[in-house]
Amino acid sequence: MSERILMKGNEALAEGAVRAGCRFFAGYPITPQNEIPEYMSWRLPETGGTFLQAESEVSAINMLFGAAAVGRRVMTSSSSPGISLKQEGISYCASAELPIFYANIVRGGPGLGNIAPSQGDYFQSTRGGGHGDYRVFVMAPKSVDEMANFPRICYDIAFKYRIPAMVLADGILGQMMEPVTFDFDPVEADSLSIPDWALRGSKPEERRVVKSFDLRPGKMEEWNYRLEKKYDEIKAEEVRYEAINTDGADLILTGYGTSARICETAMAQGRKEGLKIGYIRPITLWPFPTRIFRDLAGKIGKFLVVEMSLGQYVEDVQLSINGRSEIYLHKRPAGGIPTGEEVLEVAKKVLSGDKSKFYV
DSSP states (O other), rough: OOOOOOEEEEHHHHEEEHTOOOEEEEOOOTTTTTHHHHHHHHHHHHTHHHHHHSHHHHHHHHHHHHHHTTTTTTTEEEHHHHHHHHHHHHHOOOOHHHHEEEEEEEBOOOOOOOOSSSOTEEEEEEESSSSSSSSOEEEESSSSSHHHHHHHHHHHHHHHOOEEEEEEEHHHHHHHHEEEESSOOOOOGGGSSOOOHHHHHHHSOOOOOSSSSHHHHHHHHHHHHHHHHHHHHEEEEEEEEEEEEEETSEEEEEEOOOHHHHHHHHHHHHHHOOOOOEEEEEEEEEEEHHHHHHHHHHTHHHHHHEEEOOOOOSHHHHHHHTTEEEEEEOOOOTTTOOOHHHHHHHHHHTTOOOTTTOOO
């Protein structure tokens, strides 16, 4: 059995990336993700890797573009406004089909906001965030153990489809400590094969081109259709979610990340009181698990969405259910953290037919 290690979320994420073969990190400090670059600053040199503190977030993401172009496993991280600054570079990487990995440890917003945990970056993460038509593979952990193990999945997906992949976690998950078990063997970076598209040298027989645009008439349209075909394949093959007690439920609680843990607590307490409450957690935010919501819509009359924002995740739930069930929202933005007891009280009001405050 693998050893269980007590780790902070940010450090577990960084160690997970190193064990998954990351050998290049470029980043810039911002709370509450600072433990990630701090950890990488000493851990990567131990593996023969490279850590760079860039002069800005913009510099960091463009360093990733260059390092990823030679086929290596690379990483950056930031929090909310820092990720905003990286969006142009992420769009470039998506168009150039470079398999980068990055993490957003979300803080309160908008603007500079605060350093409290939040889930206000859902739209930024799941809608691409930058300019143009592109997508990013997004995983949402709910525990420090998942913070440790999701980087390997992200790298596998990133290289399989040549797409940016990210972990979206709020400040609670970044700062809390829990026992961690790494469920994969460390990857020796030198054992990883170099992709056939990677830049390798200047000799004529080795020359390759990595770019994010084509200015010839009609070619950028063809480029976008090719990317869309890849995104459709990801939506068909790479959806991940968790569903508990959905059969015969009168109400489904749903949330991601820390909110999912809170929903689990409320469900367990409600079940002890005889309430027929179920629970759905998306593990991939993109691709979104539309089918499970669509299949349950109509069979289950009410869904209660819990999120630490003014209401972003709820829109994907609404699109999936498409008016076939009632949808309710309990929201706590910019550092507001609901409790299981609080969510259970809202659930009881919803079950009683109260639509005055929570119905969307």
